[in-house]
Amino acid sequence: MKILVPVKRVIDFNVKIRVKADNSGVETANVKMGMNPFDEIAVEEAVRLKEKGKATEVIAVTIGPAQCQDLLRTAMAIGADRSIHALFDGETQPLGVAKTLKAIVDQEKPDMVILGKQAIDGDNNQVGQMLGALLGWGQATFASKVELGAGSVNVTREVDGGLETLQLKLPAIITTDLRLNEPRYATLPNIMKAKKKPIEPFDAAAKGVDLSPRIKTLRVDEPGSRKAGIKVPDVATLVDKLKNEAKVI
Amino acid sequence: MRALIIVEHDGVAVKSATLHTITAAKKLNCPVDGLVMCNAGASVIDGASKITGLEKLLVSEGAQYKDDLAENEAPLVAQIARNYTHVFVAATSFGKNLLPRVGALMDVAPISEISAVESADTFKRPIYAGNAIATVQSSDAIKLCTVRATSFDAVPATGGNAAIEKVAATADAGLSSFVGREVSKSDRPELTAAKVVISGGRGLGSGDNFKMLEQLADTVGGAIGASRAAVDAGFVPNDYQVGQTGKIVAPNLYVAVGISGAIQHLAGMKDSKVIVAINKDPDAPIFNVADYGLVGDLFQIVPELTAALQKK
Numbered sequence: 001m002k003i004l005v006p007v008k009r010v011i012d013f014n015v016k017i018r019v020k021a022d023n024s025g026v027e028t029a030n031v032k033m034g035m036n037p038f039d040e041i042a043v044e045e046a047v048r049l050k051e052k053g054k055a056t057e058v059i060a061v062t063i064g065p066a067q068c069q070d071l072l073r074t075a076m077a078i079g080a081d082r083s084i085h086a087l088f089d090g091e092t093q094p095l096g097v098a099k100t101l102k103a104i105v106d107q108e109k110p111d112m113v114i115l116g117k118q119a120i121d122g123d124n125n126q127v128g129q130m131l132g133a134l135l136g137w138g139q140a141t142f143a144s145k146v147e148l149g150a151g152s153v154n155v156t157r158e159v160d161g162g163l164e165t166l167q168l169k170l171p172a173i174i175t176t177d178l179r180l181n182e183p184r185y186a187t188l189p190n191i192m193k194a195k196k197k198p199i200e201p202f203d204a205a206a207k208g209v210d211l212s213p214r215i216k217t218l219r220v221d222e223p224g225s226r227k228a229g230i231k232v233p234d235v236a237t238l239v240d241k242l243k244n245e246a247k248v249i
Numbered sequence: 250m251r252a253l254i255i256v257e258h259d260g261v262a263v264k265s266a267t268l269h270t271i272t273a274a275k276k277l278n279c280p281v282d283g284l285v286m287c288n289a290g291a292s293v294i295d296g297a298s299k300i301t302g303l304e305k306l307l308v309s310e311g312a313q314y315k316d317d318l319a320e321n322e323a324p325l326v327a328q329i330a331r332n333y334t335h336v337f338v339a340a341t342s343f344g345k346n347l348l349p350r351v352g353a354l355m356d357v358a359p360i361s362e363i364s365a366v367e368s369a370d371t372f373k374r375p376i377y378a379g380n381a382i383a384t385v386q387s388s389d390a391i392k393l394c395t396v397r398a399t400s401f402d403a404v405p406a407t408g409g410n411a412a413i414e415k416v417a418a419t420a421d422a423g424l425s426s427f428v429g430r431e432v433s434k435s436d437r438p439e440l441t442a443a444k445v446v447i448s449g450g451r452g453l454g455s456g457d458n459f460k461m462l463e464q465l466a467d468t469v470g471g472a473i474g475a476s477r478a479a480v481d482a483g484f485v486p487n488d489y490q491v492g493q494t495g496k497i498v499a500p501n502l503y504v505a506v507g508i509s510g511a512i513q514h515l516a517g518m519k520d521s522k523v524i525v526a527i528n529k530d531p532d533a534p535i536f537n538v539a540d541y542g543l544v545g546d547l548f549q550i551v552p553e554l555t556a557a558l559q560k561k
Contacts, residue, residue, distance in 0.1 A: 138424035
């Protein structure tokens with residue numbers, strides 16, 4: 001059982017986002033970058049399946065510039081066995097990413113692909129579902145529990161109003177939600193070991209994959225901000241304001 | 250131009266997010282049709298046909314559509330979408346799960362969670378957890394969009410009379426099957442549709458203390474929400490979560506109790522009409538977006554507020 005885990009390099013989730021002065025995008029120069037948090041959960045889940053003896057190999061994959069190697073080292077420090085890096089310097093969009101991943105799946109033939117449900121930069125929440133369609137595999141998005149059976153996997157999903165469990169035939173696509181697991185911190189010995197694990201290049205263009213953007217960003221703005229209101233001294237004043245000023249109760 | 254709305258339902262009734270999605274499609278100034286995929290859903294079809302604003306209601310029935318499996322529904326949507334210029338669905342767990350799969354089948358790049366329709370090919374959408382708003386233009390002939398329901402008003406659920414047209418069902422893909430569902434049982438209104446939302450954060454200290462919020466919510470007929478911190482701490486289930494990675498709400502009244510106001514959380518509730526914040530820290534960022542702030546001990550203020558509202 002082989003598991004493929006795609007990871008994306010994004011602005012670190014603790015960094016405060018700044019819109020560029022010319023409204024062409026978000027400032028990424030000299031900003032701390034890191035692994036998309038949902039992808040970290042995906043790596044952790046795959047590594048846990050390997051530790052339980054259910055999976056035999058975990059392969060981390062990324063699409064992006066040279067700096068993305070750091071992410072692959074992190075994934076391998078968590079426990080991935082090896083990595084594949086599709087070098088790409090332009091803007092990546094979900095459909096192109098899904099097509100690249102399909103080409104990698106065709107080469108590696110994993111039994112499962114575990115992805116983050118969305119990246120915290122574009123917030124698209126698309127790649128897993130698209131990869132499912134391109135491969136003709138079943139999909140379980142927003143997973144909070146994964147139970148591997150023989151030739152199938154049961155996945156509990158976070159849906160509006162509660163939880164839902166699906167059974168998928170393998171091979172299958174799973175996308176992670178927050179409560180699936182809590183990713184570990186990589187230990188120093190494992191970080192050192194990860195430096196020796198292999199990263200293979202993957203040439204998406206040579207496989208005929210079209211990564212060119214389909215959606216053009218015309219401009220990026222700061223969100224409209226809400227003005228701070230007033231502080232009220234006590235509950236009686238609050239109730240009075242809600243009743244007579246805001247008229248919401 | 251002609252737009253198609255995928256109608257979301259629970260097998261019995263149409264979900265309210267669909268009504269907001271129709272308003273988004275109406276901004277295109279073209280005819281709007283609906284698509285219902287269901288299994289023996291007479292009440293859904295009847296309900297959907299009465300919605301104001303739909304010209305035609307396409308209906309496809311079959312056991313393979315019963316549990317909204319994307320593998321079974323995406324091929325039908327992709328086939329019907331060829332007759333339209335726009336396909337919209339609410340950005341709920343249903344819509345987010347389904348539409349990208351449709352996109353890949355059609356080789357179309359969908360646009361997620363639009364919050365405004367600028368023109369036939371240009372839309373606004375929040376990125377970076379709502380910290381920036383992107384204006385994006387699609388180059389595809391058919392535009393597939395999920396729609397942020399709170400950014401658009403609802404059309405009336407009645408008053409319409411759409412002509413029903415049957416569509417042959419596509420085959421069961423045989424890739425996935427439904428095992429079970431655990432619905433959070435509650436007599437309170439659904440979080441995303443409630444007029445009043447009472448949300449708790451880490452300041453509540455425990456899941457037990459949410460009972461205090463429940464009393465307040467029941468006094469005003471509200472729903473219960475929570476910050477991601479409260480969910481991560483295990484106080485309440487994940488489907489209570491309000492924020493960029495949880496639910497987006499925009500009630501008339503949002504009461505944030507013991508919530509500091511992380512950007513992640515604000516992204517999910519800042520479109521509320523009136524925001525009240527109760528927090529012991531006078532410098533908590535939540536006060537920067539609150540219309541009315543009350544600084545103090547929530548364990549004292551919340552019961553006092555509940556009592557005052559009960560008297561009303």
